[in-house]
Amino acid sequence: MNDLRLEAGLCDLNGRHDLYGFIHKGLRKAQAEMLVRLGNEDMVTEGGRRTLNDLRRLLALAALHIKHEETFVHPHMEDAGLLERQHDHHRTTFQRLENLIRGIEGAPSALVPAHARRLYLAFGHYVAQDLLHMYEEETVAQPHLWAAMTDAQIGAVEGAIMNSVSPDNMAAFMEMIMPALTPAERAAVLAVEVQG
Numbered sequence: 001m002n003d004l005r006l007e008a009g010l011c012d013l014n015g016r017h018d019l020y021g022f023i024h025k026g027l028r029k030a031q032a033e034m035l036v037r038l039g040n041e042d043m044v045t046e047g048g049r050r051t052l053n054d055l056r057r058l059l060a061l062a063a064l065h066i067k068h069e070e071t072f073v074h075p076h077m078e079d080a081g082l083l084e085r086q087h088d089h090h091r092t093t094f095q096r097l098e099n100l101i102r103g104i105e106g107a108p109s110a111l112v113p114a115h116a117r118r119l120y121l122a123f124g125h126y127v128a129q130d131l132l133h134m135y136e137e138e139t140v141a142q143p144h145l146w147a148a149m150t151d152a153q154i155g156a157v158e159g160a161i162m163n164s165v166s167p168d169n170m171a172a173f174m175e176m177i178m179p180a181l182t183p184a185e186r187a188a189v190l191a192v193e194v195q196g
């Protein structure tokens, strides 16, 4: 993706329903913070081990999110091939990251820093790819959805996704999303929750 593509891709909501906006804000914030933690924590310590488990949980939610897109959103797209290839790549990366986590957990203390550096670099690479992937979804895929569907139809897709999520996972998604939103966006989410 070059800069020209970036310029051309920027588009306003113009009042349309932003299917990707909130969850992607949550993922961007959670992944950026996780990258910092992987860079500044000592993985031999209790706190470092907790970070590895938090990373596992984050990757599980990211995997669930791309499954939601494939199950509920992609059937409404004329051609979701590129996005699904990117998702396949993400899934391979999730497995690689899990292997790197296990590498840290199984390493003698003296070798932990070298393993931790591998995980830090690999996770940074994943975050970079996911940022571009989410940009593609919000600036290329979403305008296609707006052209093909009404906001009520897009809202129904969003409702179907939310109904499919277990209470535990919904709590985890909300914990990820809410601090990433503007005050007005948080108020809008709470209003929907209260109505629901």
Ligand SMILES: [Fe+2]
Pocket (backbone or CB within 6 Å): 066, 069, 083, 087, 133, 137
């Ligand atoms: Fe996606």
